[in-house]
Amino acid sequence: MMEQLSERQQAILAFIETFVRENGYPPTYEEIRVALGISTKSLVNHHLEALEAAGCLSRVPNTPRSIRLSRPETFRVPRLGHIAAGLPISFGDSDPDDFIELTRDIVAEQDGLYALQVKGDSMIDALVNDGDVVIMKHQTEARNGEMVAVRLRDRDETTLKRFYRENGHVRLQPANPTMPPIIVPPTAVEVQGRVVAVIRQVN
């Protein structure tokens, strides 16, 4: 079932990927055959069976050009709300139909992601400005060095910082290397999620 892909099969996979990108629709078996110099369609079908069994693609029986790559070129993450200074992350005003479409060139993983709109200038020390979109992955724990959204309990304030747990306290390091870190006890911080990417549309 989960066998290694042969060279031919990887070549087929690569061809399908570029074909879809260039044409907007998947190739036929014949087109795959010609492109790879395979002698006959039945052999193409044979390889596609293997690729389908390996979970690399899916097909619809008796349906022309129905090859679908399992790893899609783009995916959508929901805009769940906004993040601003002095406030916890707000999920209230989220429109369930409001998505932002991304490619793997922007973020590698694609599960458990959501987007937040930044309001105000309060994230300047994270090099994040008013209007920027932050792509987040939900998690409540942070590993050292991760860029996370943390809530500081005593100030009731949410910020984006790099997280370091070191001998008894937590150091929150601004992304801007010219700014000093914040040192707090572990009980004072609450991790809300990890920052995966920041997108700024100018003008």
Added chain:
Amino acid sequence: MMEQLSERQQAILAFIETFVRENGYPPTYEEIRVALGISTKSLVNHHLEALEAAGCLSRVPNTPRSIRLSRPETFRVPRLGHIAAGLPISFGDSDPDDFIELTRDIVAEQDGLYALQVKGDSMIDALVNDGDVVIMKHQTEARNGEMVAVRLRDRDETTLKRFYRENGHVRLQPANPTMPPIIVPPTAVEVQGRVVAVIRQVN
């Protein structure tokens, strides 16, 4: 030729768009027919003809599922080099096969774009950090308020700033509102391109 689209035709266009996104391949005429409650395929063909004439999509004759929307979901911009402090933009080390794939959710326009990798911390006042990717549009003139890459001739240095031409001089305003502007004579600056978006991949 360039007529207004009827409601039916807009609905067909919208259906094709979501169908492609959900299935990875375009619909057949029959699938369009069923989805929109149209009585017959020939009518679908009729509408597709109109949409094709209007430039909204293209088809390949006698080819199943070959509808292609003219406005693609994703497009690629070349990585042309990098940008660093104290240096003009370097295009030298560009690999012609190195692209970054974007969606319209990231940048609206898609012509004349290129991407630059930022090296070093010198763009901090533009809220741009080491490793960030800047999406640029090539232009040598700037309108007021635009975020541009400018070369300061006397310092032989390239930076990202908002551009304002005001009574005899040029004001270059950092994106970071806590930083002061630079005031220089118009002859001292050379516009290299406009910043369209900034993308930061964290970790």
Added chain:
DNA sequence: ATTATACCAGAACATACGTTCTGTTGTCAA
């Protein structure tokens, strides 16, 4: 009334394309 145009309906046709069947070749292990 006539013409034009957009939209609708149904059916027949030609073919692009996935599927399946039979057989060949090469390699590697027992």
Added chain:
DNA sequence: TTGACAACAGAACGTATGTTCTGGTATAAT
């Protein structure tokens, strides 16, 4: 050798699907 197995070759088949043809209906302009 034998057997198993993966990759290859060619052809025939069924059908999904784009195409085309003939005709009908509504509205608006002439």
